[in-house]
Amino acid sequence: MIFPYLDIILRSLAVYFFMTIALRVFGKKELSQLNTADIILILLISNSVQNAMVGPDTSLLGGLVAALALFIINYIIKKLTHKYKGLNELLLDKPEVLIHNGILDFNALSKLDISHEELKEAAREHGLEHLTDIKLAMLEVDGTISIISEDKKQLKQSHFKRKHNHKNLRK
Template identity: 40%
Template sequence: MNLTPAFDHMFQLPIPIIEKLLRPIIVYLALVLLLRLFGKRELAQLNPFDLVVLLSLSNTVQNAIIGEDNSITGGVIGAFTLLAINWFVVRVLFRSPRLTRVLEGRAVVLIRDGIIDRKALKHEALTREELVEVIHRQGFEHLHDVHHCELEPNGSFFIEAKDPSIADKRHDELLSKLEALNKEIAALRVRPATS
């Protein structure tokens, strides 16, 4: 049995290596730009449609990345190139906060003191219902319970409550009781022993 044709088929590159390196870089940069242009909403995956878009996106660009190459070598080169360009971009962004703001954008305040900023919602193409769903997922019953809500550049939501949470209140109670116990122990140590 001659295994040479099988190995040739699995490992031989049908396209030039420079093309294998350039394809993933171009697709990566195009996706970064497109996701920036279309907003944080796609990253937040607020509804099934957003998820479908992200899943379909990976399949859509697959052929652009690999071309007519199904070889293992081509796949490894493509994967390496994607990881390398991402490593490079992350390092550059780490060193340049200004460039990070330009590429990633800024957080958008959606709620201030329980009041929705409708202009910000419209800009981010979010409905009131989607925002309420996010608030509920974070454990808030009503919008007026939210002091501050931001949509971060990475698509996550930062939500701050108006009142301390029950866990925070219990934590504060526990700290005050421990402080009281410490004072009692200190007072007992200072008192002279009576015989």
């Protein structure tokens, strides 16, 4: 009885790894704030891969087996990435330094496609007027920009979410 569902499990695993690789390639900055087009994309992707996972089995049990396989592989991957640092570095992004002691890392900013205006907006959200007041600015793995200021009184527990319209801000 389990063999008909083995195909669904294997298909679900293939889709899971494809989506993991695709998200790794397209980067964390795409996940920081979802707009309408992003939500539509996610819905269309989920619809397009649904048939790839369950094949001709559109039964409730087939869908539940696919979902269970996804939950299990996600659980296993999380456990393995915590245990094996190399796998963690391969599958998961790392935080990126954007500003250190008031000095902008232009290579990182260019690679991550973060504009000067985005950094200034993040600084303002953290109550800072100038980028030189920033001790450390990081693009976190969830796409937020976290900032530690030189002035300990200015330290806030907020996060700046990147917006997708940052290309319009460049001059």
